[in-house]
Amino acid sequence: QVQIPKLTRYKSVVLPLYRQSSQCRYALGMEDGTIPDSDITASSAWSDSTEAKHGRLSTGEGDGAWCPAGAVFPSASEYLQVDLRSLHFLALVGTQGRHADGHGREFARSYRLRYSRDGRTWITWKDRWGQEVVSGNENTYDVVLKDLGPPIVARYVRFYPLADRVMSVCLRVELYGCLWNDGLLVYTAPVGHVMHLSGSPVYLNDSTYDGSVESGVQFGGLGQLFDGVLGGNDFTETKELRVWPGYDYLGWSREALGQGSVDIEFHFEKTRSFHTMQVHSNNRHTQGVRVFSKVDCQFKPGLLLPWSSPPLSLAVPLEDLKDPSSRPISLPLGGRPAQILRCQFAFADRWMLISEISFYSGAGLPVAKDDSSNTAILIGCLVGIILLLLTVIAVILWRQYWKKILGKGSLSSDELRVHLSVPSDNVVINNTHSYSSRYQRIHTFPDDRERCDGEGEYQEPSALLRPLGQDSTGRDSTAVICLVSGNNTYAVPALTSTSPTAADCTPLPELPRHCLVFKEKLGEGQFGEVHLCEIESPQELPNLEFPFNVRKGRPLLVAVKILRPDASKNARNDFLKEGKILSRLKDPNIIRLLGVCVSSDPLCMVTEYMESGDLNQYLSHRVLLDKTGPTHNTPTISYPALIAMASQIASGMKFLSSLNFVHRDLATRNCLRPIKIADFGMSRNLYAGDYYRIQGRAVLPIRWMAWECILMGKFTTASDVWAFGVTLWEMLSVCQEQPYSNLTDEQVIDNAGEFFRDHGRQVYLSRPDVCPQGLYDLMLSCWNRDCKLRPSFAHIHSFLTEDAMNMV
The missing domain is CATH 1.20.5 (Single alpha-helices involved in coiled-coils or other helix-helix interfaces)
Known part of the structure; x- marks a missing residue:
C-alpha cells in the first residue's frame, strides 16, 4: 500500500488536457478551411451551390450556405454533419444564415445537435435543464454563439435545423473547442443518490451523463465527472443558475450503496501510461461528507488482456482532512500502462462526493511496466x-x-493633449488661449450645462479652463467622465470613479510579457504606441480573455497599446481605468480587451486584432452594385450588405449606450471587420486628416462631431447618435470622400455655430445616390439640433433590421 505524502504534490511530466470550457474555445476550422470539404456532409442539398461544403461560418462560397433539399417542418430530419477526425471537447457552437452579400433570406431560428464518438451511437445534446432545442438566428448575417452547457466530447457533430412553420432554411456553422487529449471514451459508475438536509433534498446524480442506466449503474457515456466544472466547498451551492442543490457533484451514500467503496471504471481509446489521477472531492465533514480514505486501482493494458497484478493501493491520510474545504487529491499511478482502469474509492464517512476526475498520462507509450515512479x-x-x-x-x-x-525616442512636447473636465464634459485645452481671430468666441451655456437646445451667451475659451472635478459653481459633480488616457474614446458615469463597484474591484487579466512577440508598429498617439504582436500559444495562458475567432493550432494576433514611459501619474491612473472599462465591454460587435500587463512598466493593454482591417479601407476600394450587375472588375458591395453592417454597428452602440458609455469617435475608420467597434483611428497616420488640430496639440474629429461637442465639449449618447448618422452617410457613400468635403475645417466649425443659432443657414450632408429617402430621413433625425429629439440606438437598430433592408 502506497501512502500519499501529506504536504507534497506528485508532479507528472505529461500534462493533461486543460478542459475548462472558458479556455477550450478554438475555432476548429469550418471558417478557415482547416476542416476539409470531404469531412463536411449533409442529408441532402438544394443544389450544387448550396451543398454541405458551403456551410462554413462567415464565408460566402457558392450560394452562401448549406441549404437542404427537403423541408425541415415538421420532420426535422435534415442535417449538416462535421467529422472532426478525432475526439474533441466542444464548448461552443456558432450558426449563421445565408446572407449571400445581402441577397439571402434563409436562416434557422432554432436547431438540434446530435453527436457521436464512434459514428454508430448518436446522442441528442440537452442543456442542463433537459432542453434539446437551441435558439438560432434572427437574420441572415449575425453570428449567434451558443455555449454548450454541458460541453460535448465527440468526433461527429450534426446540426438539425428546425422550423415552426413551412419555411426555407439555410445554415453556416463553426465548432469551438480543443482536442480531447484525455482519450476517455466512457466511464461506468453507480448512480448518484439524494441527500436530505433539514428536510430539503440535495440531488447528487450525474445529470448530464450521456450513456445508459441499468440496475443502479450508469455505463456507456460521459458526464459531470469530466465536464471541467469544479464544485465548491458548500455542495448545496452551484455555479450554474437555475439548477438544483448538489448539481456540481456526483455523490453516494455508503448506506444506500450497501458497500464500503464506490467502484468507477474508465475506458480509453488506446493504451496509455498513467502517471497521476487527480480527483476533486468534497470534504464537508460536518455534514457527513469526507474525502475517500484510500483507492485501489486495477489496470488492463488492452481490451482482451487480463488485469495486471498486483493492484495499486493508495492511502489518503485522514489527519490532513480536518479542513472542510473541497480539494483536488493527486494520486500517483506509477506510470502503469492501461486501456481500462478500475478504481475503488473507499468511504471515510457516510457520504462521498466527487466533482471532477483528471488523468495525467501519455498516449501511445510502450506497454512495458515502469520499474519505479522515481x-x-x-x-x-x-x-x-x-x-x-x-x-x-x-x-x-x-x-x-x-x-x-x-x-x-519619447513623444515630443507638442504631442496631442486633450483633457476633459469631469463635471461639465467641456474640452479643456492646455495653454491654447490664442485661436484664429475668427474662432476666438465659443458658444457655451454657463447657466445650464445640460441644455443643447436653448439660448445662451458667447463665452471666451478661458472660461473652459477650470479645475477638474468642479462645475461652473465650484461644486463637485457626478456627470460623465470621458477617459482620454490615450486614444481611448469611451466614457463611463463618474460614479464608478468615486464609488468603486464590483466591476472596479475585479482584477484585470494579467498576461506575461514574454508571450508577446512584436510584429510591427501600427501607430502612435498621446499615450504612446500601438503595436501588432503575436501570442504563439494562447491556450497556455489561463488568464487570457479568449476571443471566439482563435484558429486551431495558430498563433493569436493582438494589438498592444503601450503607455509612454514618461507618462504622468494621472495618465497612468487613467490608463488603468480605461483597462477596467474595456474589460466590461463584452459584446460581439465591440473590440475585446484580452488582457493587460500592468505589474511592471511599461503598462500595456492587449486587445483583439482584426486581420481584415477597418471598414473605411474596405468600402473605399469598392463600388455599389446596381440592378444591372457588375460592369467592371472593381469589387462591388450591395445595398443590403451595407445595411447589414450598419445594423451591426448600431447593435454595438446600443450595447454601449445601455451601459451609459460614450464613444466620442464613432466613424468607419474605427469599425473593424468583421464589424467590431474600436478606437484606434487617431493612432494611425492614415487618418490624420480626419482630425482637426488645435495649436498643434489637441485633435478633434470635428466632421463627425455634433454641434454641442464642438462648441461646448458636451459628449453624450445623443452626440454618438449624431456621429452614427455621419458614419451611415460614409457607408452609403462607400467612403469615397470625407464628410463635408466641400468645407474647410474652419467652415465646419462655423457650421456648428449655425446649428446653435438655428436661423436656417446650417448645412447638412447631402443624400447619397444609393440612399433611399426613408434612410436619409433617419440620418437627418440623427442630426437634429435638439439632442433630446434624436433617435436612440435601440430605435436605429430596429429600423435598420426591420425597415431599411427592404428599401431600394
Whole structure:
C-alpha cells in the first residue's frame, strides 16, 4: 500500500488536457478551411451551390450556405454533419444564415445537435435543464454563439435545423473547442443518490451523463465527472443558475450503496501510461461528507488482456482532512500502462462526493511496466530546470527588446493633449488661449450645462479652463467622465470613479510579457504606441480573455497599446481605468480587451486584432452594385450588405449606450471587420486628416462631431447618435470622400455655430445616390439640433433590421 505524502504534490511530466470550457474555445476550422470539404456532409442539398461544403461560418462560397433539399417542418430530419477526425471537447457552437452579400433570406431560428464518438451511437445534446432545442438566428448575417452547457466530447457533430412553420432554411456553422487529449471514451459508475438536509433534498446524480442506466449503474457515456466544472466547498451551492442543490457533484451514500467503496471504471481509446489521477472531492465533514480514505486501482493494458497484478493501493491520510474545504487529491499511478482502469474509492464517512476526475498520462507509450515512479519524478525535475532556464533567457531577451523599442525616442512636447473636465464634459485645452481671430468666441451655456437646445451667451475659451472635478459653481459633480488616457474614446458615469463597484474591484487579466512577440508598429498617439504582436500559444495562458475567432493550432494576433514611459501619474491612473472599462465591454460587435500587463512598466493593454482591417479601407476600394450587375472588375458591395453592417454597428452602440458609455469617435475608420467597434483611428497616420488640430496639440474629429461637442465639449449618447448618422452617410457613400468635403475645417466649425443659432443657414450632408429617402430621413433625425429629439440606438437598430433592408 502506497501512502500519499501529506504536504507534497506528485508532479507528472505529461500534462493533461486543460478542459475548462472558458479556455477550450478554438475555432476548429469550418471558417478557415482547416476542416476539409470531404469531412463536411449533409442529408441532402438544394443544389450544387448550396451543398454541405458551403456551410462554413462567415464565408460566402457558392450560394452562401448549406441549404437542404427537403423541408425541415415538421420532420426535422435534415442535417449538416462535421467529422472532426478525432475526439474533441466542444464548448461552443456558432450558426449563421445565408446572407449571400445581402441577397439571402434563409436562416434557422432554432436547431438540434446530435453527436457521436464512434459514428454508430448518436446522442441528442440537452442543456442542463433537459432542453434539446437551441435558439438560432434572427437574420441572415449575425453570428449567434451558443455555449454548450454541458460541453460535448465527440468526433461527429450534426446540426438539425428546425422550423415552426413551412419555411426555407439555410445554415453556416463553426465548432469551438480543443482536442480531447484525455482519450476517455466512457466511464461506468453507480448512480448518484439524494441527500436530505433539514428536510430539503440535495440531488447528487450525474445529470448530464450521456450513456445508459441499468440496475443502479450508469455505463456507456460521459458526464459531470469530466465536464471541467469544479464544485465548491458548500455542495448545496452551484455555479450554474437555475439548477438544483448538489448539481456540481456526483455523490453516494455508503448506506444506500450497501458497500464500503464506490467502484468507477474508465475506458480509453488506446493504451496509455498513467502517471497521476487527480480527483476533486468534497470534504464537508460536518455534514457527513469526507474525502475517500484510500483507492485501489486495477489496470488492463488492452481490451482482451487480463488485469495486471498486483493492484495499486493508495492511502489518503485522514489527519490532513480536518479542513472542510473541497480539494483536488493527486494520486500517483506509477506510470502503469492501461486501456481500462478500475478504481475503488473507499468511504471515510457516510457520504462521498466527487466533482471532477483528471488523468495525467501519455498516449501511445510502450506497454512495458515502469520499474519505479522515481524515474518520472526525476524527469519532471529535469524538465522543470530546463523550463526555468529558458524562461530566464526569454525574460532577459524580452527586456532588451522592449528597451530598444521604447528607447527610440519619447513623444515630443507638442504631442496631442486633450483633457476633459469631469463635471461639465467641456474640452479643456492646455495653454491654447490664442485661436484664429475668427474662432476666438465659443458658444457655451454657463447657466445650464445640460441644455443643447436653448439660448445662451458667447463665452471666451478661458472660461473652459477650470479645475477638474468642479462645475461652473465650484461644486463637485457626478456627470460623465470621458477617459482620454490615450486614444481611448469611451466614457463611463463618474460614479464608478468615486464609488468603486464590483466591476472596479475585479482584477484585470494579467498576461506575461514574454508571450508577446512584436510584429510591427501600427501607430502612435498621446499615450504612446500601438503595436501588432503575436501570442504563439494562447491556450497556455489561463488568464487570457479568449476571443471566439482563435484558429486551431495558430498563433493569436493582438494589438498592444503601450503607455509612454514618461507618462504622468494621472495618465497612468487613467490608463488603468480605461483597462477596467474595456474589460466590461463584452459584446460581439465591440473590440475585446484580452488582457493587460500592468505589474511592471511599461503598462500595456492587449486587445483583439482584426486581420481584415477597418471598414473605411474596405468600402473605399469598392463600388455599389446596381440592378444591372457588375460592369467592371472593381469589387462591388450591395445595398443590403451595407445595411447589414450598419445594423451591426448600431447593435454595438446600443450595447454601449445601455451601459451609459460614450464613444466620442464613432466613424468607419474605427469599425473593424468583421464589424467590431474600436478606437484606434487617431493612432494611425492614415487618418490624420480626419482630425482637426488645435495649436498643434489637441485633435478633434470635428466632421463627425455634433454641434454641442464642438462648441461646448458636451459628449453624450445623443452626440454618438449624431456621429452614427455621419458614419451611415460614409457607408452609403462607400467612403469615397470625407464628410463635408466641400468645407474647410474652419467652415465646419462655423457650421456648428449655425446649428446653435438655428436661423436656417446650417448645412447638412447631402443624400447619397444609393440612399433611399426613408434612410436619409433617419440620418437627418440623427442630426437634429435638439439632442433630446434624436433617435436612440435601440430605435436605429430596429429600423435598420426591420425597415431599411427592404428599401431600394
